[in-house]
Amino acid sequence: MSGRIESTTLLQSLMATAFRECDAAARDPSRRVAWCSSVGPVELLRALDFTVFFPENHAAMLGASRMSTGLIPFANAEGFSPEVCSYMTSDIGAFRRNVTPLSRVDPSITSVPKPDVLVYDSNQCRDVVDWFSFYGRELGVPVIGVAAPRGVQEPTEDLVAAVASQIRALVSPLEAIAGRRLDPDRLREAVAVSRDTSDLWRSVLSCGEALPSPLTFFDGCIHMGPAVVLRGDPRALEYYRALLAELQARIAAGQGAVSGERVRLYWDGMPVWGRLRDLSDLLAGLGASVVGSTYCSSWVFGQLDPDEPFDSMARAAIELFIARTDAVKEMVLAGEALRYRVDGIVFHDAKTCPNNSNCRYGMPARLREGKGLASVIVHSDLNDLRLHADEGVRLALEAFVEQCLEARR
């Protein structure tokens, strides 16, 4: 990634503090730890004073540190197929081997924080439920959650009411575990902070609209940490204010993340965590900047409204990109391509995540024919590098950038 973003130092310290807090909370009998899926009802957990840990973030760290591929077979040996989510299988493998990338952040952290409850939203996939259920069985802790719908075309009021009532139904079991009653003001406050964080994160990502873009998708994958791990925590707000100011200064100075940006691309689907830097360097070397992504944008929750906490949390869950129909996703992608003024889309077909791979049912062809949008498919995976072929991916991306340049000429 060219031109290091200075706020990265602040990011690292903030994330390390968050991980240390989780570790300390798990050791303190007076505190309660909840594990939450990345787009689960975290505001409710914050309002009840849970310290919140996100297994998906942990799994992404396993991928980025390249620990994941060697750990997956330990989950396969227990009957989890090599074809299912490699976040889940690498995380379960890490649990079995008693290793964690958190130790690389702070050597005093030797394991993931033991939870008191696991809370999910299955709007993203069923894997997250199986994943949490594994830990529920292993650790003897309750697993509760929300089954928000998938394949949503119209987010109707009926759907919102049904999901909101599921979120409300979590309050009583969570109060029993937390040992306190839910204070409606605390919930409003957590939703307000989440909403403000989300607005700032959206502004950060929108900096990618500038020519040249001051950040890439690969930067976004790193800097989204607080939007996931500290959603509902005021420290995330401070961080994104600092990052936004830095990016705006870069825009004012005409400083692009990729020097000599000559092709602009959009990324759809999961990152390849173990090849983040390699792909960033490869594309930067070709003068191609990946200026936006559906992945990083998935933590923009403009629906959140502190005056309607339950309904707005439900709306955010229902309108999540991954939970929509292909028709809606196509509209979103076409709009994003225009907004970011891209030359084409890179679709990542992540072999173990069909839920967030949108190129399998003709979408690239429909976008090409209907909207004139060029695209390439990269066959790989989020965490299983046995499914990634460096040479094949390099050739595909080089050819695609050349095709985009040709179209510009």
Ligand code: SF4
């Ligand atoms: S959405 Fe994909 S990557 Fe995320 S938990 Fe589900 S299967 Fe895994």
